[in-house]
Amino acid sequence: MDSQFEPKILAFVCNWCTYAGADLTGTSRIKYATNVRIVRFPCTGRIDYNLLLRAFAQGADGIIVSGCHPNDCHYTSGNFHARRRWMVFRQMMEYMGIDMRRVKFSWVSAAEGAKWAEVVNSAVADVRELGPSKAFQAMAREVA
Amino acid sequence: MQALHQKAQELLESGRAKVIIGYGSGSGEKVRPVFVRNIADAPKLVWDQRCRQNLAVYLAKPEIKKMGMPAMVATPVVVRSIVQLIAERQLKCFELITLVIENAVVSELTDNAALEAYVANHPVVFPPPVKKEIETLAAMSVEERFKFWQDELSRCFKCYACRSSCPLCYCERCITECNQPQWVDVAPHALGNFEWHINRAMHMAGRCVQCGSCNIACPVGIPIALLTIEATRFVEREFGQHAGTQCNSPAALSSFRVEDKETFIL
Numbered sequence: 001m002d003s004q005f006e007p008k009i010l011a012f013v014c015n016w017c018t019y020a021g022a023d024l025t026g027t028s029r030i031k032y033a034t035n036v037r038i039v040r041f042p043c044t045g046r047i048d049y050n051l052l053l054r055a056f057a058q059g060a061d062g063i064i065v066s067g068c069h070p071n072d073c074h075y076t077s078g079n080f081h082a083r084r085r086w087m088v089f090r091q092m093m094e095y096m097g098i099d100m101r102r103v104k105f106s107w108v109s110a111a112e113g114a115k116w117a118e119v120v121n122s123a124v125a126d127v128r129e130l131g132p133s134k135a136f137q138a139m140a141r142e143v144a
Numbered sequence: 145m146q147a148l149h150q151k152a153q154e155l156l157e158s159g160r161a162k163v164i165i166g167y168g169s170g171s172g173e174k175v176r177p178v179f180v181r182n183i184a185d186a187p188k189l190v191w192d193q194r195c196r197q198n199l200a201v202y203l204a205k206p207e208i209k210k211m212g213m214p215a216m217v218a219t220p221v222v223v224r225s226i227v228q229l230i231a232e233r234q235l236k237c238f239e240l241i242t243l244v245i246e247n248a249v250v251s252e253l254t255d256n257a258a259l260e261a262y263v264a265n266h267p268v269v270f271p272p273p274v275k276k277e278i279e280t281l282a283a284m285s286v287e288e289r290f291k292f293w294q295d296e297l298s299r300c301f302k303c304y305a306c307r308s309s310c311p312l313c314y315c316e317r318c319i320t321e322c323n324q325p326q327w328v329d330v331a332p333h334a335l336g337n338f339e340w341h342i343n344r345a346m347h348m349a350g351r352c353v354q355c356g357s358c359n360i361a362c363p364v365g366i367p368i369a370l371l372t373i374e375a376t377r378f379v380e381r382e383f384g385q386h387a388g389t390q391c392n393s394p395a396a397l398s399s400f401r402v403e404d405k406e407t408f409i410l
Contacts (some may be wrong), residue, residue, distance in 0.1 A: 050343070057339075097291070106409060
């Protein structure tokens with residue numbers, strides 16, 4: 001395995017909690033892994049699982065999906081809908097043979113700057129161990 | 145079968161039904177769907193253990209609706225599909241005549257309660273080969289399952305017969321037909337096949353009535369029903385919602401409980 005492998009992690013986060021939480025991590029000067037690119041959504045309820053599939057297809061090695069804690073959603077119930085969707089999606093991905101240790105789901109509030117750093121660090125560590133995402137690369141190789 | 149022919153003739157003669165949708169002789173030893181509109185054609189209707197295709201797929205089609213009031217010869221899977229279509233507000237119980245046949249007696253299921261009672265008395269039964277496949281897959285590791293599905297899906301060439309045969313795939317514009325943006329790669333390569341089938345499974349979660357018509361329809365013999373069945377059974381286990389059993393039930397992925405339990409969110 002390539003000892004220089006640096007995973008590419010894409011993070012889909014909600015604007016009101018996790019994005020603000022990530023800002024807090026920065027303003028608190030907490031150092032954490034730099035492998036993550038953050039994509040901002042109004043709510044986790046907006047995050048379509050097809051976006052996660054597209055991220056893997058375009059070379060992401062790992063994904064983080066994060067939003068407001070249950071009962072704290074800025075739009076009241078977006079994260080409840082997201083939670084159900086994630087449960088089913090995770091099950092179907094595992095059923096079709098994709099290792100879901102590459103995808104981390106979390107509730108990170110705007111006050112949890114330290115937690116965001118932990119989530120990112122653990123995601124990067126786990127994906128570094130798993131290696132580059134082979135499954136989607138194998139499937140994408142057939143694309144002309 | 146005699147009772148069925150008689151019933152068909154009665155319904156057409158009285159004008160209560162404009163078309164009887166049932167099974168008739170197909171090519172070789174098979175049966176295929178038939179649409180009987182003339183009393184003289186009633187003897188074409190067949191009823192035996194070969195009748196497995198899910199006829200409910202016709203109920204949401206505008207061309208069939210134009211024919212007028214349908215009477216449908218309903219196997220248990222057809223009744224489950226009808227209940228699910230009612231739950232999704234695509235159908236009302238009085239917009240068709242549901243005919244069920246038990247012990248050579250033909251009876252009508254006239255209201256939601258009758259439909260639900262029939263479903264309760266005829267639970268989902270998988271033939272032994274399907275049961276075995278479900279167990280085998282559950283016992284495999286993630287890598288083994290990846291290999292299994294890559295092998296199976298390599299034969300898929302995106303004919304969408306699975307979609308066409310499914311009574312719950314009634315969208316006038318399927319997600320595959322959206323190209324701004326192209327959510328699902330339509331090409332029949334490994335990635336395109338993977339994206340299509342996981343999307344179909346996700347769209348069937350909590351809606352699939354486990355009829356197996358997609359398996360029958362697939363021209364290259366992919367056990368495609370295993371995917372949608374897995375999605376719908378996961379919803380049964382986790383959210384307690386069983387597709388095709390209640391005429392008044394919320395859609396599983398459009399509703400939630402505050403107490404939904406998961407084990408993986410950090």
